[in-house]
Amino acid sequence: MPILQTRLAEGFAQRFGGAPDLVVRAPGRVNLIGEHTDYNDGFAMPVAIGPETRVAVRRRGEGEIRVTALNFGEEDAFVPSADLQKAAQGGWRDYIRGTVAILAREGVDIGGLDIAVMGDVPMGTGLSSSASLEVAVATAVLALAGRQENPKQVALWAQAAENDFVGMRCGNLDQLASAATVEGAALLIDCRSLDLRPIRMPSDAAVMIVQSGVVRGLVEGHYNERRRQCEAAAAILGVPALRDADLAMLEAVAADVDPLVVRRARHVITENDRTLAAAEALALGDLQAVGVLMRESHASQRDDFEITVPLTDRLAELMSEAIGEHGGARQTGGGFGGAVVGLMRNDRVEAVRERVLSDYRTPSGELPDVRVERACSGASVEIVGS
Structure with missing residues (x-):
């Protein structure tokens, strides 16, 4: 038991x-x-x-x-x-x-x-x-x-x-x-x-979750604010939700819209495209393609949606470096801290774990929690x- x-x-x-x-x-x-x-x-x-x-x-x-x-x-x-x-x-x-x-x-x-x-x-x-x-x-x-x-x-x-x-x-x-x-x-x-x-996970794939040590509270944080910004962007674009928008629509109004709202909308529009592409690649067992999309997702969270923090940026970067071309890493969850998820081949798990434990410390100076999970x-x- x-x-x-x-x-x-x-x-x-x-x-x-x-x-x-x-x-x-x-x-x-x-x-x-x-x-x-x-x-x-x-x-x-x-x-x-x-x-x-x-x-x-x-x-x-x-x-x-x-x-x-x-x-x-x-x-x-x-x-x-x-x-x-x-x-x-x-x-x-x-x-x-x-x-x-x-x-x-x-x-x-x-x-x-x-x-x-x-x-x-x-x-x-x-x-x-x-x-x-x-x-x-x-x-x-x-x-x-x-x-x-x-x-x-x-x-x-x-x-x-x-x-x-x-x-x-x-x-x-x-x-x-x-x-x-x-x-x-x-x-x-x-x-x-x-x-x-x-979407069946490839047999040679591993999911690693590393805690940054930055704990966030979403209600007290900026989660609800991001939602309001997305709703404002959808209203400007004249669509029920950002699911219904594309980059061409956003570019057509970008010059007349608050740049912050444009960035928020761009993240959601491109993230939807990345997610659909990642699902198809994962179904084919193409960890290289999924990894590229995960890296792009983290960059979009950092630059357009502005929900990463320096420590999760650092952690995602060093994990992606250690994973290599067959996989990638990104901040996961609502943002402003929390965990970074990495997708990699099974034969890279120990190397990635060693790199994280060697090069990353939480805000309190401790070793991060590293977990390898199954679906x-x-x-x-x-x-x-x-």
Whole structure:
């Protein structure tokens, strides 16, 4: 039994007594390419990874929901309601309360619950710890209520919790990656139609995630501002979303538009093109072509969207140098710090790891966390009690 599951079972028993009715897992994700395209109705290509959130849940009749967050040694209690407003205390409680409220709004029979939560997705590092928590809670509550929902729908409800209750105006990339990915494959997401296309990962490919040590908070940061800028650009171009624009349209108005808005739009337009091209190249096993596109993506995030920081620029550069021509690296996630993802051949993993540990230090002067991940499946009910 995984260590995470053992600790979750022990924590549930200590807090609530006995065993849960069921346990659900939902993975974190790393985005190979397609950054800030989801809320622009564009394309993204994430991979679900090993770090995950696990939720143990047991029905306790009518009344309140009791929650213990084992990672923090903290608790919460509330009565489920479709009218639940944003929790004043913020933090992890908002994600759970918001998810429950969305499900209640959708008519899910919730009732009283005992919930224990534990995860090993690093927070504030671009690996979607919040989406993993939302999807895990939603999947667990739905399973306990006897509701079998399409993973796409679960993802959309989880997204609504983050948009409407947490106040983070994210798109649907993170939640879809956590809910609907396929073992051994990246997932090409059309964020408008919700068409999902698994892209089988080449057998000789490895995904490396290196934490820069720069932790960011997206709600407090500039994420929502970037979204507003993209919406302004779409309005100027007369399109529903930047998904519908192209470079020719942007160049036609560039002289009369704020250069900052032009740069924001250019990133999204070119990132959509890069993502579609990367999906085709990955399907063919062409790591060289994917690597070129990943490097271009990082440069666009740095110069046009302005969401990288000097340390992630440095880390992406040295990783790409060590990877060589068959692969590349880029900052992944919402930006302003977090992780850098590298795609490479298996035979380059140790050389890249050695280069990172030799030449990079976090802001505190420590060695960075380096993980080599495989493409995992989306959320699932792992254990059902007797």
